[in-house]
Amino acid sequence: MTAPHEEMACQTCLSPLNTLGMPPTYVHPTHLATDGHKPAPVPVSQLDTVRRTCDFCGDPYPIWTMHGGEVTAIAIGPTAGLVQDFGDSWAACAACQTHIDEGRNDIVIDRAIRALGLANHPHVRTRIEELHQAFLNARLAGRTLITTTTWPATTITATALPKVRDRLTRFYRGTDNLPATLGITDTRQQIADGLERSHLYWIDNDFTDLAEHAAAQLPAVRVSRDLIPSTDGILIWPRPVTHLQLTAASWADTPHGRAVVLYRTIGGGLHGKPLQRLREQVGWLAPTRATHLSEQQVIPGDHPAAALVATWLLIAQQAAEVTTARVDKTIARTYARTNRPVPELRIVHIRGRRTTGSHGEPKRGSQERSQTSRFWVSGHWRNQAHGPGRSLRRPVYIHPFLRGPDDAPIKLSTTVRMLSSHQPKPQDGQ
Numbered sequence: 415m416t417a418p419h420e421e422m423a424c425q426t427c428l429s430p431l432n433t434l435g436m437p438p439t440y441v442h443p444t445h446l447a448t449d450g451h452k453p454a455p456v457p458v459s460q461l462d463t464v465r466r467t468c469d470f471c472g473d474p475y476p477i478w479t480m481h482g483g484e485v486t487a488i489a490i491g492p493t494a495g496l497v498q499d500f501g502d503s504w505a506a507c508a509a510c511q512t513h514i515d516e517g518r519n520d521i522v523i524d525r526a527i528r529a530l531g532l533a534n535h536p537h538v539r540t541r542i543e544e545l546h547q548a549f550l551n552a553r554l555a556g557r558t559l560i561t562t563t564t565w566p567a568t569t570i571t572a573t574a575l576p577k578v579r580d581r582l583t584r585f586y587r588g589t590d591n592l593p594a595t596l597g598i599t600d601t602r603q604q605i606a607d608g609l610e611r612s613h614l615y616w617i618d619n620d621f622t623d624l625a626e627h628a629a630a631q632l633p634a635v636r637v638s639r640d641l642i643p644s645t646d647g648i649l650i651w652p653r654p655v656t657h658l659q660l661t662a663a664s665w666a667d668t669p670h671g672r673a674v675v676l677y678r679t680i681g682g683g684l685h686g687k688p689l690q691r692l693r694e695q696v697g698w699l700a701p702t703r704a705t706h707l708s709e710q711q712v713i714p715g716d717h718p719a720a721a722l723v724a725t726w727l728l729i730a731q732q733a734a735e736v737t738t739a740r741v742d743k744t745i746a747r748t749y750a751r752t753n754r755p756v757p758e759l760r761i762v763h764i765r766g767r768r769t770t771g772s773h774g775e776p777k778r779g780s781q782e783r784s785q786t787s788r789f790w791v792s793g794h795w796r797n798q799a800h801g802p803g804r805s806l807r808r809p810v811y812i813h814p815f816l817r818g819p820d821d822a823p824i825k826l827s828t829t830v831r832m833l834s835s836h837q838p839k840p841q842d843g844q
């Protein structure tokens with residue numbers, strides 16, 4: 415529940431903090447069970463993840479911020495009066511938002527009573543209803559997508575990608591707000607334009623492992639047009655990557671530079687109508703970070719977009735094999751009906767890694783036949799010459815390969831060996 419001043423959350427447990435007294439001190443919400451640590455207040459705008467709960471029912475996956483009446487409740491206890499500032503911005507979960515939109519505030523109150531573990535007593539209902547009504551009676555139009563909730567991951571398949579792209583485009587074109595801290599309020603129409611022109615890339619599981627591994631060691635990279643596989647694009651990793659837990663990235667040419675947006679999936683674990691409405695109104699992806707990259711900009715290896723840049727580099731150095739796949743017939747028909755060209759899906763996998771065996775798989779030593787899993791043998795980045803007169807340098811990932819039988823599962827966590835963290839020296843690799 416937010417107050418008009420900058421909202422703070424605890425850097426240790428990522429929970430929004432309440433204020434107490436004047437000048438305010440920051441305290442954990444009273445209902446929160448902590449391990450006893452002291453609150454470490456930071457502005458929520460600095461956090462990618464905030465452990466917020468629905469202000470109506472306590473659900474751990476709120477999706478919308480609603481704006482309404484300023485609500486203050488005073489509880490008089492045996493020792494002191496506690497002033498609880500509920501603020502004028504409330505977080506709502508998908509279910510509560512659905513019930514509120516349908517005028518079923520009684521169901522929202524049922525949810526709150528269940529969450530609080532209270533007896534369903536008329537007095538209890540009345541008190542909760544008063545709080546909810548104080549907020550809802552002064553509700554303002556519009557709502558803002560909450561992008562800091564960590565949802566259970568949703569796997570996006572390659573065939574779903576055109577629909578995922580279309581819903582995201584529609585969201586950018588719509589009237590629901592995005593948090594101002596993302597910095598794309600003014601460019602969302604141009605990002606939507608870019609998505610409509612996008613090439614669609616779906617990264618397979620093995621290539622995702624490789625890209626994430628390579629991203630962890632990424633040196634500083636100069637991002638130029640020829641590094642990027644298409645002017646506008648969107649790509650999907652089938653599982654969350656890096657500490658930011660990203661599942662997608664989009665890039666678009668805009669008058670202000672290249673708009674790069676990084677996404678997490680939303681809606682995992684929802685069912686029924688709330689899920690259906692979320693997919694209709696938002697889709698599968700919520701922006702987590704956005705940035706503008708100018709041509710030839712050098713970005714550090716620990717940049718939020720490192721996984722995207724590593725994926726671009728690996729595609730550019732032809733570690734990738736990119737095959738096109740047909741979209742399924744229903745999607746093709748939908749596009750045909752609206753006179754849009756049928757989108758082409760690009761599936762990115764590791765060159766020569768397909769089990770169909772038609773790509774000259776190198777024979778391996780006999781000791782590998784006894785292994786029951788495959789594992790990555792660490793590669794490393796090295797700057798190589800490229801471009802006119804070989805005057806430019808670009809990191810190339812050297813010698814990453816898989817060891818073990820082709821059909822064996824890839825063991826990642828136990829056997830990846832990270833190289834030391836020293837940065838590769840520039841050299842004239844030819």
Ligand SMILES: [Zn+2]
Pocket residue numbers: 424425426427428429442448451452453454
């Ligand atoms: Zn804390």
Ligand SMILES: [Zn+2]
Pocket residue numbers: 468469470471472473506507508509510511525
């Ligand atoms: Zn709720």
